[in-house]
Amino acid sequence: MTPLNNAPNMLADSELVIGLVSPVGTDIQRAMDTLKSELSQYGYEPYEVHVSELFPLLSGEDQQVDTHESEYKRIKRLIKQGNDLRREYDACDVLAFGVVSKIEAIRQEMLDFPRRAYIVNSLKRPEEVTLLRSIYGDGFYLISVLSDQEKGKHSYRQRWTLKM
Numbered sequence: 001m002t003p004l005n006n007a008p009n010m011l012a013d014s015e016l017v018i019g020l021v022s023p024v025g026t027d028i029q030r031a032m033d034t035l036k037s038e039l040s041q042y043g044y045e046p047y048e049v050h051v052s053e054l055f056p057l058l059s060g061e062d063q064q065v066d067t068h069e070s071e072y073k074r075i076k077r078l079i080k081q082g083n084d085l086r087r088e089y090d091a092c093d094v095l096a097f098g099v100v101s102k103i104e105a106i107r108q109e110m111l112d113f114p115r116r117a118y119i120v121n122s123l124k125r126p127e128e129v130t131l132l133r134s135i136y137g138d139g140f141y142l143i144s145v146l147s148d149q150e151k152g153k154h155s156y157r158q159r160w161t162l163k164m
Contacts, residue, residue, distance in 0.1 A: 016044065016117040017103065017136045019129060022145040024075060031145040032119055044117040047106050051122060052078045054098035058085050082124065096128035100135060 018035065022028045036046040056062055059081070069077070086092050103118050110116065123129055123142070133140050 014114050014116070015136075015139055017120065017132060017140045018117060019120045019123045019132055019140065019142045020145055021123050021129075021142065026145050026147045028121060028145050031143075032121060035119055035143075039117045042115075044115045045110065045113045046117045046119055047110075049099055049102050049106075049118050049120045051095050051099060051120065051124075052082070054095065054102060055081050055085065057101070058094060058098050059088075086125075092125050092127035093131040095125075096123070096131040099128075099132065 020028060032048060039046045082095060085094055099120050129142055
């Protein structure tokens with residue numbers, strides 16, 4: 001049995017929330033895969049939280065997605081939906097509240113795994129970062145994912161042309 005005075009030390013690293021930020025065109029999935037692999041090596045169970053997948057929850061609408069939509073149109077649509085939600089709620093951090101709700105739902109499902117890392121893809125506003133820092137404190141980390149400008153342009157153009 002663990003003494004009660006050691007309990008805070010045991011819980012200090014039990015949960016991480018890692019917010020990713022990146023410009024359009026960055027290969028963020030590669031960064032997420034690397035991060036998940038590294039976290040797993042340290043005994044964390046990584047969970048991806050995609051901010052754009054929370055739009056239906058926040059809007060109350062079922063989002064119909066065109067599977068033949070070009071990457072350019074998909075990105076434009078997601079940017080518009082995020083901006084519309086911020087206007088509707090009159091809050092620049094509304095999407096971060098959705099992230100908090102999603103993390104809470106995952107917690108309820110995974111009570112038996114003490115070391116969890118939630119990787120948030122991707123934050124766009126400073127207000128979202130501020131809210132997550134205020135809630136998760138020292139358990140929140142922000143990582144900026146960048147790529148070489150020419151590689152980013154190439155990746156973005158390549159994704160556009162694949163679905164056009």
